[in-house]
Amino acid sequence: MDKRGGKGRQKIEMNLIESKEARTVAFSKRKNGLGKKAKEYSNLTGEDVGFILFTQDGKPHSYGSPSIEKVIDKFHELKQNDSLQNHTDMRKTNVFEAFEDLRKEVQAFKEKALDSEMPTDKHMLENR
Amino acid sequence: MDKRGGKGRQKIEMNLIESKEARTVAFSKRKNGLGKKAKEYSNLTGEDVGFILFTQDGKPHSYGSPSIEKVIDKFHELKQNDSLQNHTDMRKTNVFEAFEDLRKEVQAFKEKALDSEMPTDKHMLENR
DNA sequence: TTCTATTCATAAAT
DNA sequence: ATTTATGAATAGAA
Numbered sequence: 120m121d122k123r124g125g126k127g128r129q130k131i132e133m134n135l136i137e138s139k140e141a142r143t144v145a146f147s148k149r150k151n152g153l154g155k156k157a158k159e160y161s162n163l164t165g166e167d168v169g170f171i172l173f174t175q176d177g178k179p180h181s182y183g184s185p186s187i188e189k190v191i192d193k194f195h196e197l198k199q200n201d202s203l204q205n206h207t208d209m210r211k212t213n214v215f216e217a218f219e220d221l222r223k224e225v226q227a228f229k230e231k232a233l234d235s236e237m238p239t240d241k242h243m244l245e246n247r
Numbered sequence: 248m249d250k251r252g253g254k255g256r257q258k259i260e261m262n263l264i265e266s267k268e269a270r271t272v273a274f275s276k277r278k279n280g281l282g283k284k285a286k287e288y289s290n291l292t293g294e295d296v297g298f299i300l301f302t303q304d305g306k307p308h309s310y311g312s313p314s315i316e317k318v319i320d321k322f323h324e325l326k327q328n329d330s331l332q333n334h335t336d337m338r339k340t341n342v343f344e345a346f347e348d349l350r351k352e353v354q355a356f357k358e359k360a361l362d363s364e365m366p367t368d369k370h371m372l373e374n375r
Numbered sequence: 376t377t378c379t380a381t382t383c384a385t386a387a388a389t
Numbered sequence: 390a391t392t393t394a395t396g397a398a399t400a401g402a403a
Contacts (some may be wrong), residue, residue, distance in 0.1 A: 127380020133290040162261045170298035257396020
């Protein structure tokens with residue numbers, strides 16, 4: 120419970136963040152925020168949603184319910200024939216929640232196995 | 248000008264909104280909110296972003312910087328290059344790929360530790 | 376990544 | 390479509 124000083128959220132212009140460091144932090148925060156909002160959209164409305172974004176290093180990231188490819192296909196399909204009768208399919212995946220559950224599970228297994236072996240295994244997974 | 252009453256934002260469960268009317272309102276607000284966040288992402292980071300979502304009537308809506316089609320094409324292109332040049336799991340950027348890796352890992356652990364107790368299912372909602 | 380102080384988003388009621 | 394009262398997201402600092 121340390122009381123580290125913080126000036127609280129400040130208002131900023133919606134333009135490119137000049138500072139490379141601040142921009143990196145923004146990439147992380149904003150990407151997570153977008154993912155959460157997208158997940159909330161599908162949870163609350165029961166409809167599909169998906170998004171794609173690129174980060175500093177030019178890497179693609181995506182989120183989709185039920186999957187980004189399914190969303191893209193459905194998009195093109197409906198866009199092409201707008202009068203198409205839509206079928207109800209709805210199968211939410213809640214990727215982030217399930218993902219986090221699995222991550223914790225793996226973590227638990229690894230910690231348990233640490234006292235017997237040193238796996239040296241490292242995962243570069245940034246989502247939470 | 249008028250001071251119509253409101254109880255302020257209330258906390259809600261992130262599940263399907265039962266009320267058709269409330270859901271309709273949510274579609275509108277959430278869609279706008281997602282659009283704003285996406286736009287802010289590209290403005291602040293200078294990188295591309297795009298999203299697709301479907302509304303009650305099954306109609307597709309999209310947003311893209313510079314365009315949803317460009318974003319989709321770039322996504323597929325980079326995803327292809329990435330998998331061709333990197334076979335390791337060191338640079339996974341797609342949540343689904345990472346998810347699958349974790350799932351397999353968990354499965355492996357479980358098969359290896361057959362006599363472990365069965366963890367109970369914990370399914371609660373929340374954010375983050 | 377974590378914490379705090381603020382700004383922003385938005386559930387309810389109109 | 391608007392206002393209000395709050396819940397949430399997040400800029401800046403560590």
